Amino acid sequence: MPTYEGLVVVLGANGGTGREVVARLAHHGVATRAVARSERKLADIVKPGTETAVADVRDVESLENALRGARAVINCIGTRVGFANTGKGVADFFGFGEDGADAVDNRGTVNVLNAMKRVGAEHLVIVTSMLINQPLNPFSLMMKPFGDILTMKDKAEKAVRASGLRYTIVRPGGLTNQPPFQKGIKVAPADALSSGSISRADVAEVCAQALWTPAAYGKTLEIVADDTAPVSDWGAFFASVPPDAIPAQATAAGV
Template identity: 85%
Template sequence: MPTCEGIVAVLGANGGTGREAVARLQHYGIKVRAIARSEAKLKEVAGPGVETAVADVRDPAGLENALRGVRAVINCVGTRVGFANTGKGLADFFGFGEDGADAVDNRGTVNVLEAMKRVGAEHIVIVTSMLINQPLNPFSLMMKPFGDILTMKDKAEKAVRTSGLRYTIVRPGGLTNQPPLQKGIRVAPADALSSGSIPRADVAEVCVQALWTDTAYGRTLEIVSDDTPPVSDWRAFFASVPPDAVAVQSAVASSVS
């Protein structure tokens, strides 16, 4: 069972995966700070045992205030495009506006990393997406006009890997709304999977377990549901994926110094 004496912040706590992350952290008795862009959005997750804070990943100063005292961050923030983003017009519809993929997924992630360093937070788990480096996949081609969103998520991942922070990158397949831990989870290295779906609650469970399982550190994981039993050995689950090359290089450099 994961344990933590500090606070875990969930960014994008009002979204589908963010709400599940808050719920899974509460399930394990971990202190949670739910963060969203407005008080109205936080009403969806506010409740006993949940701290709340208002912050926007596009606002570095606001992020720093919201993350003070936090030990770890689960970042579930992601751009909404198409009919999922009513926004301010055509630019937001296509993901190129002030609420678009570059501003939120890419530069917003950089802002999160810098704010974490300023407040002394130790570990980030970030939810991105499968297909980031599969440009010829039909879904990737379909999403290209919408803010080049997978490219922006790729840039965000690269910023995370080179941040110097402890990290885990979680790339889920298509997201569904089933309860957690009903099926098994297939885990694979980056760019190994091209199809599949997974409940948001299981994505949240992987994120929570990654915070406190050392074999999750420095890894990029792709996850979808399968028909095996639910995961019972999380150390083995994460260890089945090799660490990112940059994480290996960092570990070697630390041991030499």
């Protein structure tokens, strides 16, 4: 069982992937603070020993309060569009409203980075998406009218890489609700995969292992399930992907 010294804040802890991350961190005995936008969203995920906080990535002050004392942050927040975001008007249905991809995925990530620096958090693990730089992929084309989500996630990733913080970017394929460790995990560098799915529980385990495995630092990982055995050597798993090449002139506005 790995040991991890310090508090980990999970943003979007009420979502499907966020819940799994909280569960995997608890399994590993990691001190965790689960964060969502309301107490109601946290009510059914609170477990003994898990701290909670209310914050919104669009509100830097609330983020700073929620992140205070954290060593690391796992950001599982992502925009919901279409029928997953019903009842909030046409703009949010199409991902261009106040809950849209630019506000949440893009500018929200910049807010997270700024808040982390102000409170002294040192490592961000962020869950984004496969297909970010594959504009001709049918799924990418389908999502373009919905807040241009993949472009906004690309902007968020660039801000993370330019932030100067330790980071790991995790890009899963299509997400399922299968139990963890039923299959192996295929891992590849950014923009190498174009299809596949993976369980949220396995994504959560990748995020957790990235906290204490140095071979995961400074990398963008694309992951999907495959028919190999479940991962047993996480160091080798992360080491199979090269570090990101970050241009010397890279900058992130507001970071």
